[in-house]
Amino acid sequence: MERPSGPVVAVATTAGAPADLELVERIRQGDQAALDLLYRRYSAPVYSLVWKVLQSSEEAEDVALDVFWQVWRQAGRYDPSRGAPPAWIFTLARSRAIDRLRARKRREDRTVSIDDPELNIDPLDEKAAPDEVVSFRQNRDAVRAAMSKLSAVQREAVELAFLQGMTHVEIAEKLGQPLGTVKTRIRQGLIRLRKHLD
Numbered sequence: 001m002e003r004p005s006g007p008v009v010a011v012a013t014t015a016g017a018p019a020d021l022e023l024v025e026r027i028r029q030g031d032q033a034a035l036d037l038l039y040r041r042y043s044a045p046v047y048s049l050v051w052k053v054l055q056s057s058e059e060a061e062d063v064a065l066d067v068f069w070q071v072w073r074q075a076g077r078y079d080p081s082r083g084a085p086p087a088w089i090f091t092l093a094r095s096r097a098i099d100r101l102r103a104r105k106r107r108e109d110r111t112v113s114i115d116d117p118e119l120n121i122d123p124l125d126e127k128a129a130p131d132e133v134v135s136f137r138q139n140r141d142a143v144r145a146a147m148s149k150l151s152a153v154q155r156e157a158v159e160l161a162f163l164q165g166m167t168h169v170e171i172a173e174k175l176g177q178p179l180g181t182v183k184t185r186i187r188q189g190l191i192r193l194r195k196h197l198d
């Protein structure tokens with residue numbers, strides 16, 4: 001989905017095309033074709049609005065799709081007295097974009113390292129057998145030792161991806177590095193980890 005140019009505006013329906021309100025009512029009744037029509041009518045301006053908030057094509061595409069999934073699931077909650085369908089859709093889009101932006105900020109503000117003593121990566125419960133505990137701890141220590149063999153930049157990229165759950169795009173933005181560089185660091189880091197763990 002390409003970033004559209006120009007301001008976000010409501011899309012006028014063509015002659016003979018179903019009105020937005022009719023489409024929402026059909027979606028409420030489970031009509032997927034109506035959702036497809038509404039998507040084609042508003043996906044570009046929704047994407048544009050979300051992109052302006054997130055400044056990320058990848059995230060804007062995800063959020064825009066989520067908005068129409070929410071329209072499908074929550075069409076029954078739409079209240080015509082509170083505004084026309086486009087206003088409802090753009091409100092959902094803005095809300096989801098802001099939520100994504102806040103989640104991104106929380107992830108970026110959190111610094112996590114595999115050496116952090118506060119990091120709980122032990123999935124075993126109190127009922128685990130002693131041999132399970134020993135096996136897990138040996139594996140955990142092996143991963144920590146292998147991580148110590150990575151270069152600082154590889155380790156940072158791997159930790160951001162796998163401990164903080166950041167996307168490659170988010171890591172590139174956080175580190176101020178090209179996306180290709182981040183992908184290379186993660187790939188090379190994983191290759192070195194596999195080599196040391198083998």
